[in-house]
Amino acid sequence: MTSLKSYLLTGIAGAAVLAASMTSASAETWRYAFEEALDEVQGVFAQKFKEEVEANSDHTVQLFPYGTLGESADIMEQAQSGILQFVDQSPGFTGSLIPEAQVFFVPYLLPQDEEDLFEFFRTSVAVNEMFPELYADQGLELLTMFPEGEVCMTTKEPVTSPEDLNEVKFRVMTNPLLVESYQAFGATPTPLPWGEVYGGLQTNIIQGQENPMFFIESTKMYEVTDYITCAGHNNFTTAVMANKDFFDGLPDEDQLMIESAIDVAFEHILEYQQGLHEESIEKIKEAKPEMTINILSEEERQPFKDAAATVEEAFIEMTGESGKEILDQMKEDLNQVTN
Incomplete structure (x- = not known):
């Protein structure tokens, strides 16, 4: 009986070890890169x-x-090649x-x-049904x-x-439509990798840039500019993707x-983002009291809209x-949440 009991216990222990090794073999480490610091919006999401995964x-x-x-272009290449399993990148770079x-x-x-903005991203047919096919x-x-927050200009x-x-040399992401936007606004759009922006403002190679307020605060863009202008023209959007294979x-x-x-x-x-814009403004004012923050009125925004x-x-x-279909669907989706 003792030998049988020992045999059974040994068998059970062996099965447990085998099960543990199988579990261990199936467990993987997945790599996820994003375009911001760990304590910024993309980092908080990540x-x-x-x-949740763990x-x-x-x-x-x-x-x-x-x-x-590396820069944004580097992590996208790594995601497409399968070196990275996940990547968070703004459509500004894609x-x-x-x-x-x-x-x-x-x-x-x-x-x-x-609230309208959040509901749009939750329910949009364009975002949740049409874009996945284009990314695939x-x-x-x-x-x-x-969304990551209203975009404001620092100049x-x-x-x-x-x-x-x-004639203001205004840094933009390497995005043809963003170039078009700032040309329409009268500026001289200057595509530049993010790593060169602070130094470019410091040395006057560029005189302006745009970003959500939390990012202006966390990257200290206010140190090398004197004015922040919110014209209500956009909200920064980002996309989380996996390598499809x-x-x-x-x-x-x-x-x-x-x-x-x-x-x-x-x-x-x-x-997490609720109130973040306003909190960031207060932090900027505290760090640099002489910074001018200007929220344009509806009347002042009209020429930008025109x-x-x-x-x-x-x-x-x-x-x-295909672009027109996306735009028309987005307008329909927006109409559903704003009316």
Whole structure:
């Protein structure tokens, strides 16, 4: 009896070891890169995603904040080649890869009201059904898109009308439609990698740039500019993607787990952003009391809106019928949440 008991215990122990080794073999480390620091909006989203994945699977997620793997173009190449499993990148940088994604840079298209904006990203047919097909054509599984905050301009001189941007060398992302927008506003658009922006402002190679307020504060753009102008022209949008071959090769349970983690992180980041714009303004004022922050009135915004009409036309010219379909669907989606 003792030998039989020993044999059974040995067998059970062996099975446990085998099961543990099988679990260990199936557990993977997934790499996820994004365009901001760990404590900025994309980083907060990534951390929540990592937390959810690791709580609900044996997988681990390794995070790579901005600069650790190169510039935006570098991490996109790494995601497409499968070196990275996940990447968070703004359509501002994927515009040349997926021209239709530039629609997010049509000025005054997205609503100013935060709740309307959030509901648009939750329910939009364009975002949740049409864009995934376009990203798939580039070897990318679009997992979600989300807003990061109203974009404001930082400049060395005051801006109250498009005339004030005349001949101002204004840094833009390498995005043809963003170039078109600032040309329409009267500036001289200057595409520049993010790593060169602070130094470019410091040495007067450029005299302006745009970003959400939290990013202006965290990257200390106020140190090398004197005016912040909010014209209500846009809200920064970003997209979280997976390498499509990687994602398609996962078991169904892992795909569902990733989608659930994305959903949780999406709602978390919307909640996190509430009041962030205003908090960032207060931090900037505290750090640099002489900084002028100007929120343009509706009357002051009108000339910018008038100038922006040509940008929508340029978008359709750049992207053809597919771009027009996306734009029309977005307008319909926006109409559903704002009326």
